[in-house]
Amino acid sequence: xxxxxxxxxxxxxxxxxxLAAGGQGSLAAWRAAxxxxxxxxxxxxxxxxxxxxxxxxxxxxxxxxxxxxxxxQSGDAADVAKVLAxxxxxxxxxxxEDGAITARYGLAGVPALAVVGVVHRRSDTNRIDFFxxxxxxxxxxxxxxxxxxxxxxxxxxxxxxxxTVPYIRDALAAGPGPWLQESGWG
Numbered sequence: 001x002x003x004x005x006x007x008x009x010x011x012x013x014x015x016x017x018x019l020a021a022g023g024q025g026s027l028a029a030w031r032a033a034x035x036x037x038x039x040x041x042x043x044x045x046x047x048x049x050x051x052x053x054x055x056x057x058x059x060x061x062x063x064x065x066x067x068x069x070x071x072x073q074s075g076d077a078a079d080v081a082k083v084l085a086x087x088x089x090x091x092x093x094x095x096x097e098d099g100a101i102t103a104r105y106g107l108a109g110v111p112a113l114a115v116v117g118v119v120h121r122r123s124d125t126n127r128i129d130f131f132x133x134x135x136x137x138x139x140x141x142x143x144x145x146x147x148x149x150x151x152x153x154x155x156x157x158x159x160x161x162x163x164t165v166p167y168i169r170d171a172l173a174a175g176p177g178p179w180l181q182e183s184g185w186g
Contacts, residue, residue: 012041012114013104020071020080020093027068030092034066042067042091043102043112046074046083051111055089058113062091069093072102072110 016026031039042058044051061067069091071080077095084091096102105114143149155161157172 015070015094015101015104017070017094017096017101018077020077020084020095022077025068025092025094030066030068037066039066039068041105041114042069043072043096043105043107043110043114044069044074045072045110046080048110052087054111055087058091059089067091070096070101072096072107073099 012027014027016024016028019025027041040061042061044055044058058067058069071083071093073096074080074083075095076097080093080095084093094101102110102112105112141152143152151161151163153161160169160172
């Protein structure tokens with residue numbers, strides 16, 4: 001979870017609640033509607049200036065990945081629907097009027113993004129790897145672990161260096177997603 005410490009680990013806590021668009025929604029129903037791959041849950045609030053500033057990034061993410069949003073302490077379904085309409089956001093949104101869903105995830109505030117799904121590989125230990133598409137960033141990428149990386153460059157997915165680690169090559173070949181892969185399990 002983005003900028004969050006001491007959150008529970010393990011499976012994503014189940015939740016259900018009213019949808020801003022009407023009816024009921026749940027994480028289970030969202031995952032069932034998007035089988036075989038990861039989904040993201042984005043926690044936000046109408047009163048949060050950082051949430052408002054990054055709503056374009058979340059909308060962009062939702063173009064490639066299934067993103068369910070949770071509006072924390074932003075009013076009832078009608079209030080949240082009004083905010084979504086005013087901001088031109090077509091987000092599927094569960095209303096967390098009292099903050100109970102957000103609290104179940106151990107979040108003390110918003111925004112927060114949880115990826116519900118993993119790339120699971122077996123090596124010397126069990127590993128979980130996340131592959132994200134960065135469309136906006138600031139600064140220049142640098143090698144932070146010089147003992148683990150000997151090169152940093154931009155490459156087309158079909159023109160990767162020969163020494164590219166196989167599971168990374170496979171993940172990049174899978175395309176923009178959503179997807180779930182397992183590697184090294186036999």
